[in-house]
Amino acid sequence: MSRLLYDGQPIEFADGDTVALAAIRNGQHPARGGTLCLAGDCGNCIATVDGTSWIRTCQTPARPGAIVGRHPDGTNPSMLGPDTMTAIEVRRHALDVVVVGGGSSGTAAAAEQRAAGHHVTVFDAGEGNEVVGTFAGPSLIVRTATGIDHVHAHHIVLATGQAELHPVCAGNMLRGIFTARAAAAVANAGIDLGVTVTVGADVLRFVGDGNVTAVVLQGGTRHECDAVIVDAGGAPRDLLARMAPNVPITIVGTAAAAHDLPPAPTAGVVCPCSKVSVEDLEGVWDKGFQELELVKRASLCGTGTCQGSVCGPHLQAWVGSRKGERPLPFTGRPAARQLTMGEAAAGYHIDTFRRTPLHEEHIALGAQLDKFGGWFRPWTYGDPVAEYWAVREGVSIGDVSTLGKMMVSGPDVVEALERIYPNHVHDIKVGRSRYVINLSERGHVLDDGMILREDDTRFVLSFTSGGASTAEMWVRDWIETWGLKVHILDRTVSHGAINVTGPLAGKLLQRLGVAEDAIPKFLQHRHLDVAGVPCHVMRLSFTGESSFELHHQIDRSRELWQALMHEGRSMGIRPHGLQALFGLRLEKGHVIVGQDTEMDSTPRRINMDWAVKLDKPRFIGRDALIRTASLPDERRLFGFTMDGPAPLEGSVIRVNGEVTGHVSSSWDSPMFGHAVLLGWQKHLPHADLVDIDGREARVSPTPFYDREGARARM
């Protein structure tokens, strides 16, 4: 005999015992009570084994040293698994014919299919291959000892047999009640149950206090005993078929046999998993839940770990007795068996978070990285205020590799861009650029970016980091819809970009080999070598200072970054992260699409009518803007100033105590010594003074900083 720990006490077990049999052998119930089937159908033997809860102990071989604990009485166990967990492997297989169930009908079905020339695979829970779900495909999810198999099959044969009916009557949660097959298994294991009585479906009640001591039949006959064996018939194990009603599944053997429902229960626990009694069913019925599916949802009968294997036929009988007709069984849904979180998550991956080519540089500089728009990006390098001042007073570099970058070329490219953008495109000169917004058909702002003209029929487009992932699809869809001849290449992940910004930015470029007269003027762009790295140098400004975006091939990014940092050292260069960048741009009043805009923000609402040229004959969103131009519109984005500290973004804006909007961006400006904000007022009349966090904030024109825009042109 070997030993395992059961509720903290060592118990002995025999070779071949399951954990449940080991408990029974030692006079224990594997859980806390209820009929035992020992066939994996019910949830009455579930316990925590080696740190994992909801384990069917009747299907779990006993192992020396195993630690078994019953679930707490009246509540659920912790969902946390063992301290040490490993990833669950997923394997995918394409198979011909799959037979679920290795009993007599499954063996016969497999032989029949093989004789017909099919390649047959048999999954049998007893052999460690437990099918826990079926899906359209057809697909099977199979739990094994070594992982989860995802099986795509041409045809599925269910030979799962029948589950034995459990008795539902008063006292049916006592210990010492067994189905006939369970009793046989106990006897085969050499376990003596003492005085046993075998009964059918005509049980009136079980008697006992914890353990059963007697059973009373419908006619009043009473039998004193140590254990009761219930042989009340069966019901098909067809849950897997009910999960996928349109999947080509053939059911064979007793799983397909017609069966009678048990008598409608009048007392006792119908659903041992969810502890639903007949009284509970009556309660939800009286509240108006008078269909089987509704009774299930309202009472939770059938939602537990056995998924209706025990209670399903009784619930059908009970509802049928009320309605006068036999209802269909409830819909089956995966999983048919309790899975661990690890098993349920096996093979599932969260979205990929990309790394810019400067990722290692950021880490080396001690950056605090965060996830933005599908990328790891530096939030700060430790001192966002110092990063801010480096931009405002000296020179700084920022990694903007995440910006959307696209090249478009073709004879129809100007026509295509004129239709896509609400601003003029045809008059952008070669070597010049223009800020643009993108609108939806409804005239709502989707994104913003730049257009840069390379030659008569070739442009470079940029998009926000957040909009980059959909930009190509959006541009391509429209151009193909219009039938225009334009080539499109998304270079977002092929090109890196570094923003060199600050009043000394131009000087730094000169130190790195760019001739003074070659440095682009504001909104110009050129192809230049910077520190020997071929770059497309774009002069624009998001920070409000003189700025040069250096777009380049990603395999040169680190070399370029290191050269900038090295040569800029004597100028006090330091890199800036998003935290400083967001504050810098806020002082300039630049919106961040998605943060300062809403799903239905029009250019008018964000004060960007100037970026829309309604005199153009067509562009996406034009019709909607014209339709709505004369309508009153309460919503408007405003700039605000207030004494510090800056309120949280998302803070409520009130006027005379009434909620009128919210703060979309907020920053304690080192330059001004007070907070600057962007926020929405959504009700007329728009107020000049509002209340934010119980403090006064004043509407202020934007930009807050350098209204003339002189610094970006320095």
Added chain:
Amino acid sequence: MLACEPLIGWRIIADPSALDTAAWPAGSTVVRISPDDVYVIGVAEPTVSDPHAIVTPEHGFNGATLTAAQVADIAMRHIEWQLPSSRPALAQGQIAGVPSKLVLHADGSALLLVATAAHHELVARIGALA
């Protein structure tokens, strides 16, 4: 772990007919991503007849050569979709949740392509290969 190295190449977006008739540099590997999109792995700059073609260096991919057994292993463990049954072929989709391409050769081997920005995720998720 999967050895997934940066690749040097060229990207050409052009009229499909120009790509159909192009003569690619000797020794290069040509991946036809779509009718108007070719990725040429190699140093030499390719040329095509379309005057509006976009021909630009492409350094945004990492690649790994896989044996037939490794392809089968990855397909079984990390690909939820059906690989094409014919060879050679190009298969594009998520591998272990990462957008990737498989250039499937006639001999059963393959070239795995993944954006450099995401290759670290793919390598970590695939782990050891058969």
